[in-house]
Amino acid sequence: MPDFLQNYFDGLTESVFSTLKTPDAYLNKIALTAIIIVIGILLYMLLKKIVTRNESDFKRRIRTRKFLKNTMSTLTLLSVLFIWVQAINVLILIALLSGVFIAFMVRGLTTNITAYFVIRYRKYFEIGHRIEINNIIGDVIDITPINVKMLEVRGGLSSDSNTGRIIKLPNSIIFDESIEVLGIANKFVWHELKYVLSFDSDWEAAEKIMTEAGELYFEETVLPQLKETNGHLPADPAALRPVFSVDTNDAGIVLIVRYLVDYIQGTSVKTYLQRKILPQLITHPKIEFAIAEVKLFRG
Template sequence: MPDFLKEYFLGLADGLQSTLKTPDAYLNKVALTAVILLLGILLYVLLKKMISGSVKDYKKRLQLHSRTKQVVATLATIAVLFIWVQAINVLILLALLFGVIAIFMVRGLTNNIIGYFVIKYRKYFEIGHRIEINGIIGDVIDISSTNVKLLEVRGGLSSDANTGRIIKLPNSIIFDESIKIIGVANSFVWHELKYVLSFDSDWQTAEKIMTEAGDTYFEETVLQELKENKGHELSEQAALRPVSSIDTNDAGVVLTLRYLVDYQHGTSVKTGLQRKILPQLNAHPNIEFAIVEVKVFQG
């Protein structure tokens, strides 16, 4: 802390201490403080009643109540400071307070601007890319000098559809949080389909149906997109093809199909695969889906 600030605060402390040592002055200031606080409460109650009587909209009324409370509290605090501290000291304290607030505001603005240049010129992500941060998933629709706008995806929905909500995040968040970015170098992600069959089902045939549907989708859709996108290597097709796996749980045999999909078409691709696979599974006489028992306890 600079020397002039140390001297100022030491002088301020000495002044307060001398006030406490003078009983009459101390009691007068306590009485005046109580009067100001009481007047502040009465003023807030009066203004609150006036707002309640004149403003019908509930949301707007709550906002006005909150702002009124803040204004009255600020005025009361300044008045109390004038009682306990000399006027010049009050002005200095307020100037210091506003200076600290301004520094924090400028600091936040500076971090957002730096974040903007990092995002834009290092191509951290671009408009159209899908990112996930703190459990929020969305498609980037705008990048300004202070914030990033996302069109929220999923948001409690079971599919990867847009919710219609727009979320604004400060650019500085890239320095504070880990971000999962989809669509920068690779627009493909892995999705899964799962089916639970009874233990006595013909799961071998079910697996064949599921695998054939996945391979057809890969050949007709994914492979064509990979050929058009020069950023993908076709030499590793085996690693990119759909993969099926088998497991069991208490309900039955679990069949899983893991497949690549463009992150923007996850829901439509999943629906298309389901329309191909489900009719074939339902039509086979030896394939039955497991029945999950739900036990209801009555108290």
């Protein structure tokens, strides 16, 4: 701590202790402090009642109450300080506290601006990319020197659809949290469809239906998008084709088809594949979906 601040606080401490050593002055200041606190509380309650009676808008009423509470608390605190400390010391304390507050705000602002340039010039992400931070998923719609604005995706919905809510996150979050970004190297991610069939179903027939639908989608949609995006196919396009897997659990036979999809089209592609696969599975005479039995017991 600088010498002038150390000397100031030493003098302030001595002033307070000298007051405590004088019983009459000590008791008088306690009485004045109590009176000021009571007056502050009563005045706040009166103003609060006036606002409640005359302001019909709920949001505006809440904001006004909060403003009154903060104002009365600040005035009461300053009045108490003037009682216990010399006026010049009160002004110095206010200046010091204001300086600390401004330094804190400037530090946060500086960090956000620094993060802004990191995002821009290190290509962390760009407008249009889908990112996930702290389990919050959204499409970036704006990057300002202070914050990142995202159009929320999913947010409790069962599909990868926009909720309509806009989320603002401070730029400095990139220094504190891990970020998953889609749409930088490529726009494709893996999704999957899962069906559970009864044990006596013809799962091989179901495999054929699911595989054909996945292959058709790959040929008609994924390959043209890859050519358009990259200008050429990857060295091993077979690695990008749909993948079929089979497993079992207590309910039945689990069939899964994994497929590549543009992350923006995840919900629409899933619906497209469901419409291709479900009618064939439902109408097939040797395929039945597993149905878990639900039993109600009465005590």
